Amino acid sequence: MGMDVYGKKPKNKKGEYFRNNVWWWHPLWEYVEYAFPDIAEKVPHAHSNDGDGLGARDAKILAVKLRKNLKDGKVAEYALERQQILDTAKLEHEEAQKQKAISEGKPLEDLKPEPFWAGSYYFSEENVVEFTEFLENCGGFQIC
Template sequence: MGMDVYGEAATSEVGEYFRNNVWWWRPLADYILRTHPELASSCAEWHSNSGDGLNAAESIALADALDADLASGAVDAYSTAYAAEVAALPREACNLCNSTGLRTDEIGVAHGYDKPRDPATGRGGCNGCAGVGTREHWAASYPFATENVREFAAFLRASGGFKIL
């Protein structure tokens, strides 16, 4: 699933369409909502494909704010802090193998995930946790990158307003 963001009156090709899968969109939208809530407030549904969005003037104002954040290093600082916060999260119990490291359900048995991991081949063990019984915290699935902010700012500037579909 993804967030397809369409420009309403694009002034160039970059403003016609912006897409992030849900894993990339959530941290981008959260950054905007945390750092520029007043500029984002006209769009109440940043995390929905409901067709909400910003008009042309609001999009330009948000693009200006994001470009200023990029120029000042604020986005890079946020990215570094975000990565550190995610890295510090505790690992979680693996739900595919019930933290045993071996997956004994039908799929696990069919694919050999029910046998201990062979260090020489890397085969075996639970495919969800590599046979260790724990997985990265779910939040590690949501990356944040400065380049994504830069691309969204460029889209905003040329979109003529947008809708999230």
């Protein structure tokens, strides 16, 4: 499943269409929620593809704010912190699996790792750059 984000009044090709699968979209929009809650709250259904979105003015404001955070290194800092949290969580997840096996009297060599789903959701500065370029040119957007 993916999020197809269509520009409402695109100025050029970059503003016509932006796409992320769910593994990329959710962390991208979570960053928007974290960094700019005032804008994110205007898109209550951003994590679904039911047609929610922003008008031209708010899309442009979001683009300006994202561009500033990219320039100031805040996006890179967030990406690093997020990865560190995920790395720690993965280790804790693996340790919890071991402790569960021990408490159940199962040998550790028989342990089959359970999926760590949080690590399957990706965030990158490059994706933020692409989304920002879309926002700068879309004239508002709709998530479908």
